[in-house]
Amino acid sequence: MDIICPHCKKCTRTENNPFRPFCSERCKLIDLGTWAEEGYSVPVPPDSVDEEDLDVDKRI
Ligand SMILES: [Zn+2]
Numbered sequence: 001m002d003i004i005c006p007h008c009k010k011c012t013r014t015e016n017n018p019f020r021p022f023c024s025e026r027c028k029l030i031d032l033g034t035w036a037e038e039g040y041s042v043p044v045p046p047d048s049v050d051e052e053d054l055d056v057d058k059r060i
Contacts, residue, residue, distance in 0.1 A: 007031040 001014045005023035007030055012023035022028040 002011055003014055003021050004010070005012050005027050006021055007027035008023065010023055012020075014020045017023075019025050019028045022031060
């Protein structure tokens with residue numbers, strides 16, 4: 001089965017791939033590390049949060 005690596009967006013395969021859904025160990029480690037360090041679990045993109053904060057500052 002062909003899949004798209006969530007990190008580098010390249011086509012890869014699930015067969016004989018212990019790192020699926022990633023294409024390689026490198027992509028898996030980088031992506032998991034990014035989740036842990038930058039908090040991808042936050043649903044609002046950082047840019048949007050910054051804009052909201054600026055609006056609040058102007059009102060005050
Ligand atoms: Zn990849």
